[in-house]
Amino acid sequence: METDQRRLRSLKGLKWSKYGSDVIPAWVADMDFAPSPDVVSAVQEMVDLGDFGYRFHDADQLIPAWCDWVGNSHGWRPPDDECQVFTSSMQALEAVMVLHSQPGDGVVLFSPIYMPFRTAIEQAGRRVIDVQLEAPNWVFDGERFRDALDPKTRVVLFCQPHNPTGHIYTQEEIDDFAEVVEEHDLLVVSDEIWADLTFSGSRHLSLSSSNEKLRDRTVTVGSASKAFNLAGARCCVAHMGPAEVRSELQKYPDHYFGIPSSFGSAVTVAAWTAGKPWLQKAKEQIEWNRDYIHRRIIEESSGLTMRLPEATYLAWMDFSDTALSDNPSKELLDRARIALEPGEKFGDQCGSFARMNFATSMDIVETLVDRIFETLNS
Ligand SMILES: Cc1ncc(COP(=O)(O)O)c(C=O)c1O
Incomplete structure (x- = not known):
């Protein structure tokens, strides 16, 4: 799936425009993939015709x-x-x-x-x-x-x-x-x-x-x-x-x-x-990312845990047994320059959680995970 970083940084959508250029956004539920060609042609046809x-x-x-x-x-x-x-x-x-x-x-x-x-x-x-x-x-x-x-x-x-x-x-x-x-x-x-x-x-x-x-x-x-x-x-x-x-x-x-x-x-x-083939490719990338994140969490055994999701592109991460348990998303934004959603937004009992959006490229997922573990281990 195409995820050109220059394109992402120039988007005017919330995800990539809220934070500075040193922050990797993985918060709001938008994907980083270039859209399906069928979707692009549908709107392109209207633009070409001035319709x-x-x-x-x-x-x-x-x-x-x-x-x-x-x-x-x-x-x-x-x-x-x-x-x-x-x-x-x-x-x-x-x-x-x-x-x-x-x-x-x-x-x-x-x-x-x-x-x-x-x-x-x-x-x-x-x-x-x-x-x-x-x-x-x-x-x-x-x-x-x-x-x-x-x-x-x-x-x-x-x-x-x-x-x-x-x-x-x-x-x-x-x-x-x-x-x-x-x-x-x-x-x-x-x-x-x-x-x-x-x-x-x-x-x-x-x-x-x-x-x-x-x-x-x-x-x-x-x-x-x-x-x-x-x-x-x-x-x-x-x-x-x-x-x-x-x-x-x-x-x-x-x-x-x-x-x-x-x-x-x-x-x-x-x-x-017409979008099924595009969706299939997006799902393959997302599944690779999910498995990679899950594997790294197990291998690093740093106290961080995550339930393997059956659907979505959201990693619901539990930092309770780590040094970031108080406010993980804030700590990770301040120290690792990655933007996740704070767990407490989703429920009073979830202050030690953070939600990470992994609908992105392998490179970005690897960087997100590296930055989490660097912070946990520092
Ligand atoms: C479960 C759920 N419902 C609704 C929405 C928002 O959808 P819409 O923008 O169509 O209102 C989201 C967005 O992430 C969502 O995750």
Whole structure:
């Protein structure tokens, strides 16, 4: 995969522009790979034609393109007429959460978790019900989930595969989860935007298709933003499993939620219809990187540990038994000039963790790992 450092340093995206040129950024979840040629041609064609007017050609294809992609990749095809387009995964998640709850109602998340989930609940005036997952395996605990619920809990925000741990919840965990969801009549928003980034030997299990009890209770959120590195496209498709959510959404006028731009739609449709070979190469590189990081951590035996993720391109590193346990990402930024995400952003219990994005070249991964161990050993 091409990762020209000069190109990376001149990008205006958050990842490479936030820190100075001596810092290697491995924080926000963008990849460093040059995009798929099919994605580039989709937008190039619009530029060449100067085709910047009302153009809904690709926006109209978003739903069938996603449904086909999910059908071919994950073994269930969401019905087109139960899907809706949004301008980001977070928009879909927030819209459904707000429609299906009242201020003061409880909304569950399982921490550590992608930090905007918590902000979304708080900003909407809902109550965060934080069901903490436990190190080192971060598996789902049905009893803990059940005990945390009260009669005013309405919605669960789920993330499969899970950011930041890279865990794919197993069939057994999903079945336990479904029991409690049914018992308490909850609506599930399942953010599955990492579904395409699984490693060999692991398979994404979509909640909606993995358990009958969840089918009509789950909103599944999909996007090309992670697998194809298209966060700038502002584009998302969601399957509305519950009929009442579909009819609630239909009460809103056409432009209320907005639709993605022609640019975002064009690149997203190109990714889902022609991007598979590029994705395969990206996954091979990411898997090599994951195995390299994991191997180095074992070989160095410095106290640093990392659970081998089944999906994503995120290394969820535990510095508890190292000299950097107090605030690893700050220490590593100050001393090693590498930018990781602080663990505490994902959960109160994770102050000794840091999340490292490894969707980059072998060279950069090696440098990141070298700098971590140099700091740990100094
Ligand atoms: C689990 C998860 N959900 C949502 C998002 C944000 O997606 P979007 O930019 O489409 O809102 C991210 C970004 O990394 C993520 O990891």
